[in-house]
Every structure is written in structure tokens, then in C-alpha cells.
Amino acid sequence: MPAPILPAPILLVIVAAYTLAIAWRGRTFRVRLALPGRGTRGHRMTAWALGLAVSFALPAVLGLALLGQAPLGAGQPAAMRVIPDDWPLLPTTPLVLGMALGSIVNAAITHWRWRRGKTxxxxxxxxxxxxxxxxxxxxxxxxxxxxxxxxxxxxxxFLPLLIAMVSGDAVMATILATLLFGAVHRYQGVRGMIATTIVGGGLAVIYGLTGALWMAIALHVVIDLNALVVRPLARGAWRRSGPEGRA
Incomplete structure (x- = not known):
């Protein structure tokens, strides 16, 4: 592994202040876009998507580079492993099939409730x-x-790896990163923040059991797609051409 460009303790101080600032602010940085339809839901979602990349993806890639780590290297970095090396990795195929089946069931239940006037x-x-x-x-x-x-x-x-490199405690690093993950979602309210923390813990477990970050990414994407795409589709959003509900 290449030597870190910036000492991990110094980087952790910077990253901790940055992450706590986002958590205190209660939302990620938003990007102003000069696109048609400014102020609509579609415009807000596009700006939010870019804001997430600026707020988290870019700092993560830069931070990993400063630590001498590849963003998507093979397996989980040794410093942040909480699963013993001799444990067999969880196969990913059943998880992928489970995500697909869960999305289908979610769509079916949502559509069934929508047809009966239920939310x-x-x-x-x-x-x-x-x-x-x-x-x-x-x-x-x-x-x-x-x-x-x-x-x-x-x-x-990035965040749990950085904490683990400084503290030497991968379990504590994973827990702290998960709590901060929930904290930056406080715009969803207390219930949403608690749920997000639980989901973040589950994603950390999946990453640890599979050793594949792409598996955690895929599960996260599917969860969000179910909330923001599958359910609206099942509630008839595809039938309406405009935000006012025009057919």
C-alpha cells in the first residue's frame, strides 16, 4: 500500500470538523443549477444528486488518495475489518436476488394499497x-x-477507514461512521434519522460479510430507488406528465 500523503490524524481532524458541520447544518451542500424548471421537484432532485457527489463522493475519493488507498480496491482494507479473516465471505448472488424480489414485492404492495386509496x-x-x-x-x-x-x-x-487507522479500533470506527451517517439525515426527522442509522448499520454489516463495497452501494441504490422511483411508479406517477398531475 502506498504511503499516506497526509498523516491520518491530521486528516481525521479536518474530516471530523467537515462531517460534523454537515450534520449540524442538517443537509448536504446543494448545487445551484441554471436549468429549466428551477424550483420544481425534478430540478431539486438533480441539484441534490450533484450536491451529494460534491459533499461526499469527491471528499471520499480525495481523502482515500491522501491515505494511499484506491476508492474501490479489492476487498475490505485490513485496518477496518471487523470480520475474522478465516470467516467465509457471504455470497453476493442471493443478496442480489433478494434485492430484486424485495423490489417486486414492494411495488406490488404499494400498487395494491394505492388502488384501494391507501397510502x-x-x-x-x-x-x-x-x-x-x-x-x-x-x-x-x-x-x-x-x-x-x-x-x-x-x-x-473512507470515514471508518480513517477513524480505524487513527484509533486502531475497527468496530468503534464502524459504529461512529454509522452514527454520523444517521446524523447527516436529520432533515428526515427523528424517525427517519433513527431508521437511516439502522440501515447504515446493516449496510456496514453487508460490506463486512461480503468484503465488497459494490454490494453495499447496490443495496443502498436499491433502497433509494424503491422509495423514489418504484413506489411513485406503483402509485401511478408514470401516468402524469406534469407536477400538477396532468395526464
Missing amino acids: AFEIAHLPDVAPQARSELWPATALSLSAGVSEELYFRL
Whole structure:
């Protein structure tokens, strides 16, 4: 492994202040876009997708480079492993099939409830980005992809690795990174923040058991796609051409 360009303790101080500032602010940095339809849900989702990349993906890639780490290297870095090396890795195929089946079931239940005039169960309420028309589904897809890649690079790889390199405690590093992952989602309210923390812990476990960051990224993307694309589709968003519900 290449030698770190910047000592890990110094980098941790900078990253801790940066992450706590985002958590205190209660949202990621937003990007101002000079695109048509400014102020609409589609515009907000596109700006948010770019903001996530700027807030998390870019710092993660730069931080990993300063630590001499590749963003998507083979396996999990030794410094942050919490699973014994002699444990067999969890196969990814059943997880991929489970994600696909879960999405189908989610769509079926949501559509069934929608046809009967019932609302789908949602832990977090995101009215400003929930698609209402087919024109908003592509921005929602971009937001889901950006969130999955950006947040996993930052909170499942870079941040816990940095904490573990300084503290020597991979378990504590994973827990702290997971708590901070929940904290930066406080715009979703207490219930959403707690749920996000639990989901973050599950994603960390998946990463540890598979040794594959792409698996955690894929699961994160699927979770967001279910919330921002699959459910709106199942509720008839594809039938409406505009945010006002025009057919």
C-alpha cells in the first residue's frame, strides 16, 4: 500500500470538523443549477444528486488518495475489518436476488394499497423530492444512484477507514461512521434519522460479510430507488406528465 500523503490524524481532524458541520447544518451542500424548471421537484432532485457527489463522493475519493488507498480496491482494507479473516465471505448472488424480489414485492404492495386509496408505509417523509409525474422519475433515479455511490464511499469506506487507522479500533470506527451517517439525515426527522442509522448499520454489516463495497452501494441504490422511483411508479406517477398531475 502506498504511503499516506497526509498523516491520518491530521486528516481525521479536518474530516471530523467537515462531517460534523454537515450534520449540524442538517443537509448536504446543494448545487445551484441554471436549468429549466428551477424550483420544481425534478430540478431539486438533480441539484441534490450533484450536491451529494460534491459533499461526499469527491471528499471520499480525495481523502482515500491522501491515505494511499484506491476508492474501490479489492476487498475490505485490513485496518477496518471487523470480520475474522478465516470467516467465509457471504455470497453476493442471493443478496442480489433478494434485492430484486424485495423490489417486486414492494411495488406490488404499494400498487395494491394505492388502488384501494391507501397510502404506502414510509419511514421518512420527503415531499420536496417525491416524484409526482413521469418527468421527475429520471431525476429521482439520478438522485438514488448518486446517494448510493457517494454516501457509501464516504460512510462505509473512507470515514471508518480513517477513524480505524487513527484509533486502531475497527468496530468503534464502524459504529461512529454509522452514527454520523444517521446524523447527516436529520432533515428526515427523528424517525427517519433513527431508521437511516439502522440501515447504515446493516449496510456496514453487508460490506463486512461480503468484503465488497459494490454490494453495499447496490443495496443502498436499491433502497433509494424503491422509495423514489418504484413506489411513485406503483402509485401511478408514470401516468402524469406534469407536477400538477396532468395526464
